[in-house]
Amino acid sequence: MNDKPIVRLASIKNVQQFREHLDALKLTIPCDTEVASGPGSPLLQPLECSGVKIGNRIAINPMEGWDGTQDGHPSEHTFRRWQKFGQSGGKLIWGGEAVAVTPSGRANPNQLVIAPETHADLAKLRAMLIDEHRKTMGSDDGLLIGLQLTHSGRYCRPYKHDKPEPRILYRHPILDRKLNLPADYPVLTDGEIEGIIEEFLTAARAVRELGFDFVDVKHCHGYLGHEFLSAHTREGKYGGSFENRTRFLREIVAGVRSVAPGLQIGVRVSAFDIVPFRPDPGKSVPGKLGPGIPESYEQLIPYRWGFGVDAQHPTEPDLTEPMQFLALLEDLNISLVNITAGSPYYNPHLQRPALFPPSDGYQPSEDPLISVARQLNVARHLKERFSNLIVVGTAYSYLQDFLPNVAQAVLREGWVDVVGLGRMTLTYPEILLDAAQGRALQHKRVCRTFSDCTTAPRKGLPSGCYPLDSYYKQSPMMVQLAAAKAKR
Ligand SMILES: Cc1cc2nc3c(=O)[nH]c(=O)nc-3n(C[C@H](O)[C@H](O)[C@H](O)COP(=O)(O)O)c2cc1C
Numbered sequence: 001m002n003d004k005p006i007v008r009l010a011s012i013k014n015v016q017q018f019r020e021h022l023d024a025l026k027l028t029i030p031c032d033t034e035v036a037s038g039p040g041s042p043l044l045q046p047l048e049c050s051g052v053k054i055g056n057r058i059a060i061n062p063m064e065g066w067d068g069t070q071d072g073h074p075s076e077h078t079f080r081r082w083q084k085f086g087q088s089g090g091k092l093i094w095g096g097e098a099v100a101v102t103p104s105g106r107a108n109p110n111q112l113v114i115a116p117e118t119h120a121d122l123a124k125l126r127a128m129l130i131d132e133h134r135k136t137m138g139s140d141d142g143l144l145i146g147l148q149l150t151h152s153g154r155y156c157r158p159y160k161h162d163k164p165e166p167r168i169l170y171r172h173p174i175l176d177r178k179l180n181l182p183a184d185y186p187v188l189t190d191g192e193i194e195g196i197i198e199e200f201l202t203a204a205r206a207v208r209e210l211g212f213d214f215v216d217v218k219h220c221h222g223y224l225g226h227e228f229l230s231a232h233t234r235e236g237k238y239g240g241s242f243e244n245r246t247r248f249l250r251e252i253v254a255g256v257r258s259v260a261p262g263l264q265i266g267v268r269v270s271a272f273d274i275v276p277f278r279p280d281p282g283k284s285v286p287g288k289l290g291p292g293i294p295e296s297y298e299q300l301i302p303y304r305w306g307f308g309v310d311a312q313h314p315t316e317p318d319l320t321e322p323m324q325f326l327a328l329l330e331d332l333n334i335s336l337v338n339i340t341a342g343s344p345y346y347n348p349h350l351q352r353p354a355l356f357p358p359s360d361g362y363q364p365s366e367d368p369l370i371s372v373a374r375q376l377n378v379a380r381h382l383k384e385r386f387s388n389l390i391v392v393g394t395a396y397s398y399l400q401d402f403l404p405n406v407a408q409a410v411l412r413e414g415w416v417d418v419v420g421l422g423r424m425t426l427t428y429p430e431i432l433l434d435a436a437q438g439r440a441l442q443h444k445r446v447c448r449t450f451s452d453c454t455t456a457p458r459k460g461l462p463s464g465c466y467p468l469d470s471y472y473k474q475s476p477m478m479v480q481l482a483a484a485k486a487k488r
Contacts, residue, residue, distance in 0.1 A: 006355065006367050009400045010448060018402045027373040030409035031402060037438030042411040043404075044436050046091075046142055047418065049390050050335040052264060054418065055091035055142020057411050058432045059392050061338065061420035062148045062216070062268070064097035064111065067462035072103060072113025073121045077462050080471065082125045084425055086132025089433035092418050093129065094338050094392060095148025095216040095268065098223075101199040104165070105151035106158040107223070108457060114149065114203045122147070123210045136430070146214035146266055146336075147207045151196055153224030154179070155345060161460035167192075169227045170234040172305050174276050174295045175346065190236050193248065196224070201255040204263060214264035214336060217252050221351065222343030225249070226270050229307035229325070242321060246328055253332050266336030267329060272308035272317035272378055276346035279362035289357060291365035292349050317374070319381060326386045338392040338420060339379040341371075344454060350374070352423065353398040358454035359485065368398050368449070376406075380415035391416045397423040400446050404435030423447045426465040444468075452481065459484035 012018050015033050022029050036042065047054045063085075067077040074082075078097075085093055099122070100106040100113045114122060126145060134140050154175065157164045166179055167188050176185070188196075200217070207215045219225035228248045231239040238247050249267070256265055276295045283290035294315050297303060303314035310318040329337055342350035348361045353368035375395035383391040393416035399406050407419040424431055428445035435441065445468060452466040461481055464472040472478055 006364060008355065009398075009402065012402075015402065015405055018405075022369070025367055025369060027369055029369070029373050029376060029406055030413050030415070031405045032409040032412070033405070035404045035408050035435045037436055041436040042408050043419070043432050045411075047390065049417070050333075050388065052144065052335055052390060053142055054144050054390070056089070057418050058088065058090035059092035059094050059338075059418045059420040060085045060088050060090045060425050060429070061340075061392075061394055061422045062095035062097045063422060063425055063463075065463045066108050066110045066457035067464075068110045068112045070109055072100070072106075072111070072115060072118050074112060074125055075462075077464065078112070079125065079128055081426070081464075082129045083132045084429045086129040087136050088421065088425060088429035089133070089136045090421070090429075091142045091144065092392065092420075093143070093145040094266070094420060095146050095218075096125065096129075098148050098150040098218060099203075100158075101149050101151055101196070101203040104158050105153075105156060105167070105196070105199070105224070107150075107152035107155050108157050109159055109161060110462070111152075114147075114206055119206055119210060126211060136433070144213045146216050146264070147210075147212045148216040148218050148268065149200055149203050149207070150218040151199070151224040153222075153227050155223060167224070169224070169231045170239060170305075173300055174297070174305070178276065178346070187234070190238060193238055197248065197251050197255065200252045201259050204252075204256045205259045208260035208263040212263075214266050215256060215260070216266045216268050216338070217249060217256075218268055219249065220268050220270040220340045222270075222345050226307065226343070229269075229321075230273075230305055232304040242324055246325065249328075250332065253334065264336065265332075265334050266338065267334060268338035268340060269322070269325065270307065270341050270343065270351075271322045271325075271339045271382060272319060272374075273306045273342050274309060274317065274347055274350060275303065275306070275314045277349065277362060280365075289362045292347075292362035293365065317378065319378065322378075322382065323385060326382055326389060330386065330388060335388065335390050336392070337386075337389050338394065339375070339382060339416075340394040341375050341378065348454070352449075352454070353395060354449035354451045355398075356450045358451040359458050361451070361454075371395065372398050376410060376415065380410075383414065383416055390418065392418045392420045394420050394422065396421060397447050398449055400448065401441060401443060404432055404441070407432055408435075423449065423453060423465075426453055426463075427468045455485065456481050
């Protein structure tokens with residue numbers, strides 16, 4: 001950690017300067033000087049692996065909007081976002097957004113739910129996306145669309161914005177305290193877990209019937225699937241050994257194969273983690289959060305409450321188990337894997353690197369490019385060892401104007417198979433397509449990581465790009481967001 005101000009990428013004028021900046025930070029991030037355009041563009045190459053075909057190397061990572069109706073249906077905002085997914089030209093739509101398998105498993109009262117009464121609307125979302133994609137690309141050849149299924153576990157907040165209802169798998173010495181859970185707070189029973197698995201299977205059957213190509217069994221960001229992977233201290237058949245901690249996944253996979261034959265399965269996984277962070281209280285002043293520091297963990301060594309975390313040095317990743325996890329995916333004949341990291345709730349700087357923190361975060365204590373480099377290099381490391389898997393990469397949005405140059409370079413050098421866009425999708429979904437088709441970048445539409453897309457939902461409002469997208473900027477939601485931010 002140093003006290004030098006972070007260089008704003010918007011102030012860097014060209015690729016050469018950007019490269020020098022990466023060198024100054026001692027970061028390994030490949031970056032091409034020129035982005036090729038036309039049919040030879042690495043971004044536009046089709047991909048075929050283990051029977052899965054994807055028409056180009058652009059993926060849209062799941063981006064939820066916390067903007068469904070209270071009964072789990074998409075709203076006009078949701079439809080608009082899925083249109084953007086289609087307009088991106090990306091041939092891999094990884095999950096669309098997190099859709100809860102049951103109302104009580106929602107992370108917020110406006111999360112989409114998959115249930116008989118919402119099926120028709122979920123089908124409409126898909127159809128609208130395909131329509132937009134055809135308008136942009138001329139055809140939907142090679143378009144692969146998944147739906148991400150989730151249960152929010154520890155982060156359930158299903159019925160009221162101000163009423164969390166955590167469903168936890170084990171007692172976590174740091175997160176339980178952050179969530180104010182009393183000592184006798186109940187842990188999900190094995191029987192309750194079996195019920196949730198059934199809900200995943202019912203949902204997966206519907207995902208197939210609705211015409212999606214694959215289902216993403218979400219294992220990231222601190223939600224239930226991810227919490228299983230770190231359930232070292234849980235007793236019984238879903239905790240302890242690696243085999244037990246992956247039983248949830250294996251039971252769902254076996255079930256999906258039987259109730260939804262032919263449906264592909266993908267897994268988005270937080271492939272590494274670090275301890276939870278908080279704003280440095282010594283450096284926080286009213287109206288301004290301090291820089292992020294790790295929660296104190298000195299009394300918790302060996303650290304047994306994470307997945308992909310070094311137990312002796314829990315501010316560092318350890319990829320031993322994540323590699324075992326990818327080997328398991330191979331054994332299960334799952335070839336689609338999406339690499340992400342950490343959690344937006346307890347270490348947002350790692351999960352979604354940003355210059356400006358969300359309202360429940362902290363100021364960056366290091367250049368956000370460091371976290372970008374961490375995610376890129378972990379994906380590279382895993383891809384090197386698991387060449388049969390289709391590896392989708394994450395955390396490119398902070399690269400801003402240099403995103404196409406880096407995206408092309410990681411593809412050319414084989415770090416990942418497909419580059420996934422998250423926050424950039426909200427403001428400039430076709431950034432990679434513009435680059436690959438030789439159009440000038442529209443710099444005014446580039447995501448600058450203001451984090452209002454995270455702050456708004458933390459304040460009970462729909463997500464979206466409030467600073468750059470006039471749809472939000474000029475709406476009453478903007479006024480509400482400004483008022484909520486002023487209140488703190
Ligand atoms: C507003 C918002 C909504 C998100 N929704 C989801 C989601 O539904 N499922 C998921 O797996 N990740 C979700 N993410 C995480 C993103 O997919 C992605 O991992 C993260 O933003 C980092 O990638 P980026 O740098 O391209 O933004 C969301 C992120 C944001 C900011």
